[in-house]
Amino acid sequence: MLANAIIQIGLFIALVTAISVPLGHYMARVFANEKTFLDPLLKPVERLIYRLGGVHPENEQTWVEYAVAMLLFSAAGMLLLYGLERLQGWLPLNPQALGAVAPDLAFNTAASFTTNTNWQAYGGESTMSYLTQMAGLAFHNFVSAAAGIAIAIAMIRGFVRRNAKTIGNFWFDLTRATLWILLPICVVMALALVWQGVPDNFAPYVRAKTIEGAVQTIAEGPVASQEIIKELGTNGGGFFNANSAHPYENPTPLTNLIEMLAIFAIGAGLTHTFGKMVGDPRQGWALYGVMTILFLMGVAVCTWSEQRGNPMLARAGANEVASAMQSGGNMEGKEVRFGIVDSALFATVTTDTSCGAVNSMHDSYTPLGGLIPLLNMQIGEIIFGGVGSGLYGMLVMAVLAVFIAGLMVGRTPEYLGKKIEGREMKLAMLFILIFPLVILIPASLAVVLPAGLAGISNPGPHGFSQILYAYTSASANNGSAFAGLNANTPFYNVTLALVMLCGRFLMKIPALALAGSLAAKKSVPESAGTFPTNGAIFVILLIGVILIVAALTFFPADALGPIVEQLAMRHGHLY
Amino acid sequence: MRIWAAVRMTIVLTVLTGIVYPLAIAAAARALFPWQAEGSLVTSGGTVVGSALIGQNFSAPRYFRGRPSAAGNNGYDAANSGGSNLGPTNKSLLTAVAARVHEVRESNPGTTTVPVDLVTASGSGLDPEISLAAADLQIPRVAKARGLDEDTVRKLVRANTERRFLGLFGEPGVNVLMLNLALDRLRPGDRPAGS
Numbered sequence: 082m083l084a085n086a087i088i089q090i091g092l093f094i095a096l097v098t099a100i101s102v103p104l105g106h107y108m109a110r111v112f113a114n115e116k117t118f119l120d121p122l123l124k125p126v127e128r129l130i131y132r133l134g135g136v137h138p139e140n141e142q143t144w145v146e147y148a149v150a151m152l153l154f155s156a157a158g159m160l161l162l163y164g165l166e167r168l169q170g171w172l173p174l175n176p177q178a179l180g181a182v183a184p185d186l187a188f189n190t191a192a193s194f195t196t197n198t199n200w201q202a203y204g205g206e207s208t209m210s211y212l213t214q215m216a217g218l219a220f221h222n223f224v225s226a227a228a229g230i231a232i233a234i235a236m237i238r239g240f241v242r243r244n245a246k247t248i249g250n251f252w253f254d255l256t257r258a259t260l261w262i263l264l265p266i267c268v269v270m271a272l273a274l275v276w277q278g279v280p281d282n283f284a285p286y287v288r289a290k291t292i293e294g295a296v297q298t299i300a301e302g303p304v305a306s307q308e309i310i311k312e313l314g315t316n317g318g319g320f321f322n323a324n325s326a327h328p329y330e331n332p333t334p335l336t337n338l339i340e341m342l343a344i345f346a347i348g349a350g351l352t353h354t355f356g357k358m359v360g361d362p363r364q365g366w367a368l369y370g371v372m373t374i375l376f377l378m379g380v381a382v383c384t385w386s387e388q389r390g391n392p393m394l395a396r397a398g399a400n401e402v403a404s405a406m407q408s409g410g411n412m413e414g415k416e417v418r419f420g421i422v423d424s425a426l427f428a429t430v431t432t433d434t435s436c437g438a439v440n441s442m443h444d445s446y447t448p449l450g451g452l453i454p455l456l457n458m459q460i461g462e463i464i465f466g467g468v469g470s471g472l473y474g475m476l477v478m479a480v481l482a483v484f485i486a487g488l489m490v491g492r493t494p495e496y497l498g499k500k501i502e503g504r505e506m507k508l509a510m511l512f513i514l515i516f517p518l519v520i521l522i523p524a525s526l527a528v529v530l531p532a533g534l535a536g537i538s539n540p541g542p543h544g545f546s547q548i549l550y551a552y553t554s555a556s557a558n559n560g561s562a563f564a565g566l567n568a569n570t571p572f573y574n575v576t577l578a579l580v581m582l583c584g585r586f587l588m589k590i591p592a593l594a595l596a597g598s599l600a601a602k603k604s605v606p607e608s609a610g611t612f613p614t615n616g617a618i619f620v621i622l623l624i625g626v627i628l629i630v631a632a633l634t635f636f637p638a639d640a641l642g643p644i645v646e647q648l649a650m651r652h653g654h655l656y
Numbered sequence: 657m658r659i660w661a662a663v664r665m666t667i668v669l670t671v672l673t674g675i676v677y678p679l680a681i682a683a684a685a686r687a688l689f690p691w692q693a694e695g696s697l698v699t700s701g702g703t704v705v706g707s708a709l710i711g712q713n714f715s716a717p718r719y720f721r722g723r724p725s726a727a728g729n730n731g732y733d734a735a736n737s738g739g740s741n742l743g744p745t746n747k748s749l750l751t752a753v754a755a756r757v758h759e760v761r762e763s764n765p766g767t768t769t770v771p772v773d774l775v776t777a778s779g780s781g782l783d784p785e786i787s788l789a790a791a792d793l794q795i796p797r798v799a800k801a802r803g804l805d806e807d808t809v810r811k812l813v814r815a816n817t818e819r820r821f822l823g824l825f826g827e828p829g830v831n832v833l834m835l836n837l838a839l840d841r842l843r844p845g846d847r848p849a850g851s
Binding site: 085088089092126130133134135136149150153154156157158161204206207215216217219220223224252255256259264267268271272275276277278279280281282283284286287288289290291292293295297298299300301303305306307310321322323326327328329332333334335337338390391393394396397398399400401404405406407408409410411412413414415416417418419420422423424439440441442444445446447448538539540541542543546547563564565646649650654655656 | 663664672696710711715735736737739742749753757758771773775777781783784827
């Protein structure tokens, strides 16, 4: 069992590395507008998009102009999705005749998909028409991911450019991320998923007469096309309520592997894009190393805790011991084809990034096993991270790390030849502080207001964990849940939607401002006193800073939820 | 001016990624993998009896049973997927699992240990599979109810077992619906194919 776990996880990270290096270099070419093998096919489409959209990709933008374009585009998409949800009853591709989505739920879902969160307070197959799923939700899966990549690229340009007023053009970055990166991978991998059994059709739900004579209604739909972008864009919104645990979304161990690789691919690749663009691949490898180490720490604890199982199940008479005949462990909320290792691995991968797709129900994890997804989000989803948001989040932490190193040696800190001064530190701290503020304040309101407490489905400390997880997931734009929480109420729909919008846009703006501020600086030559940011010491320092910031911020809250519940479970206490 | 560009880009990219892309994938899926694209539906005597990927309820002793399901009110509702979402220290979880363990022991006399997957709800509520241990435990009951010898049933179980991908990824499992269909196709005195 242990050997299989080590081999699977080891092979997985080896595959991520093998994919991310060429993908990262390819992405650097795409955003530098260099030649790629897809140009003959995509250049005409690109020109058509600019013409129909009426935008001028050659016009360089300041960080303010870039941010305004991004915000207006997001607002237009959010309104479109809200409209589609409210009007789906009158629109085509709705064989189940699903009616209009309620206003609070439609607002929540529009905010959720616009912000790349994909928090779902609804069951897909019972709520959304095929048209809403594809034109509303899948569209956002593409463009929210593309916008994330765009901002990461803009931030890298901030480090690379000298004495510059501009950081690129949002429409150029958005269009190229969509056309050159997301779409080609999706076309190929969607068909691979269909081959493995993921359906893709527009048929009404099938009425099967089961062999014991009952009727089983089986939901269908254009699943495969939406499934792959859900992972590749680290969106995470399931076509079905059960998300990637559903056998139609994730039928085999191979689809599970493809989906996990898709979740990590772009986030991992962007570290190498970064290394290439700043002209020192080792700078990218240093960030990649930090991410890999943090990933391995998380997956080890989560797998161990889930395989160790829940002593309550053993007390009830279930055999949780792993053998050649069964995976054993805590199988509540998990699928047989994934067992413990592939479930815990998926849970770690999906929360290291801002994906939030799930192939097992995190609410039923052991407390320690469920703490890992929570902690991954609280760290800020910078372990490979959301596409784009992971890299710019990690770069903010790197700025903080060099600042702390600078304090220790008494020198003005530098990163990649740029002096880190007061303005940069203020913006970095704004980025770091907004995140816990929009988690902890609403979560503490929810635990004192009756409307918040009404959503809890599991008594005891686990109920608090459900609320904490929800606001963490919303602020981090993850979208996974302790899904027993009854969140489809006006209170949760509205508060979580606001948290998602703050978690996305209030953090993107300081990130872009930081990019603009860095681009305007001149470059200082490296000297004997420069702290090298491409070696092992920096990797260790950065890991330390990340863990200390997260622990200082969230330990008190986590202690009241998962940590106390773990102690209770080991002592046989039930609620 | 800026707003107008944002609206136009939204419409253009919606058409491309929200309409053209999914329609193209659906068409290609239908052409290349028609059975999978339609949902891997299984027919028997001309009627659809289910999907090879979706579990369903079985209660008769002559059929292998799948895992407990939290999908819909009666379980295995394939238009309402989901898990129980019971937390690890929730009393209801312990009560439910203890009752299922009792039921498994009652209906399968001679059971020594009860595999955890047979008494816990899956994440989707539609898990098509059970572990090898959970299948083995039910062989005597099914064989007895059908008047078959246990070896015949065991061979069918093995024939409907999905292995790990490349011997490494995922976990082996037995597809309950496909196994039960194979049992129904077996006429008295028949040997399973390949034996």
